[in-house]
Amino acid sequence: MSTIDVSKNKALTTFWCYGNQLTSLDVSQNTALTKLACHKNKLTTLNVKNGNNSNLNIYNSGFTNNPDLTCIQVDDVAYANTNWTAKKDATASFNTYCTDGYTLIPDVNFENKLIALDLDSGVADGKVLTEKIARCYQFKYKLKLYFRFNWN
Template identity: 50%
Template sequence: MKRMFLFFIQIAIINLVNAQTVHIPDTNFKTYLVGNSAINTNGDTEIQLSEAGAFTGTIDCGNLNITNLTGIEAFVNLTKLWCYNNQLTSLNISQNTALIDLRCDENWLTKLDVSKNTALKILMCHINQLTVLDVSKNTTLKDLRCYENQLANLDVSSNVALERLDCALNFLVNLDISQNTILKELTCGWNQLKKLNLKNGNNAALQVMLAKGNPNLSCIQVDNVANSNAYSNWAKDAIASYNTDCNYMSVNESNKTKITLYPNPVKDILNFSEEVSDVKITDISGKTVKQVANSSKNINVENLPKGIYIVSFKTKSGNVVSQKLIKD
């Protein structure tokens, strides 16, 4: 009886210890945390809930081939999370409400919810697979880098503290920074922009503006045309001009048919959902790497190096369209 009693006592102690430790299934992530003396303050082989809750510094676990960040939810007072260049396909930071700096770039994230992270000032989520990014709750955000994703929409009207925005290499059609009066740097090139409103009453603060690679953008709305043309660090396509009123509201695009590229990413044959002509492929530096003038529903891109490109083409109705292409 005494032995059985001791056995149950041991089981209870083990369960109590397990209940007080953080579940961290990814070996690489756990190795990093256990090896960090600022986190693992008692020097054992586990991370206690008390240790995680007490930590207020930076978790820098980039470049560690981590596939799962489960356990991060226990770090409720964490202020900086740098998990860049890993193999993450999901990231739950809903419990990390003290975060001011999140760098989860160069992963495989398809969605990212930052609605609970209202203290964020820096968000770097570039080079992922995001199709949606809602930053409406992040009103203190100063630096947003979301380039090289698959975003079709981006609303930054609530981000009045924003100073830097890099949203290049997405599928954006419309971008409005009229509420971002202290923005200093904007990079929005190689999208599918048809509307770009820079008119915020303080264009003089916008030290860098790069909007090249948007062949469907003919008018950019600004504070002052002469000043915009004179800014040395502003760059646009030759087809685009600056205007104080682009009359965007009168543009009717409802009857235009979206042409699909597939597969994308592509290895050899790139198909179009309908016949197109004057196909031009450029790399991210703007260099033309392939041109096909004849009408066709597919082209061979097998000889292109792996990377990200912009494909421009003319539809049957005469519209020039550009889309992002990923070459495997």
């Protein structure tokens, strides 16, 4: 199994999904979740930012043995570092927002313009590789200033 959608299971309190082939796991909608074990998968994205991290017990090896997992999205980084550091691989870090190298673009018309300017590729999917727009400082479209980046 490589994917599972538990977003509609709002009353879910315990979720053991270790030892599978999961590449992505999002339990952000599972606000009643109090027990989680998702080690030994192939996770590249993990979102546990459910507003209830202080009541979430990470069991067994927690998030370990997911070598491609670099960012774990949480409610509070300080809390996660204090309580869960031993439950993750050294290559992973906790953050309140994990982008996986993408910048979210919620406006489909704006994203289509980025595609036309070769700053995004394919079809509008609500995100663009951050590296493609990191050097953009100002961009005018239909006489409106849509974004301003000044990343160094």
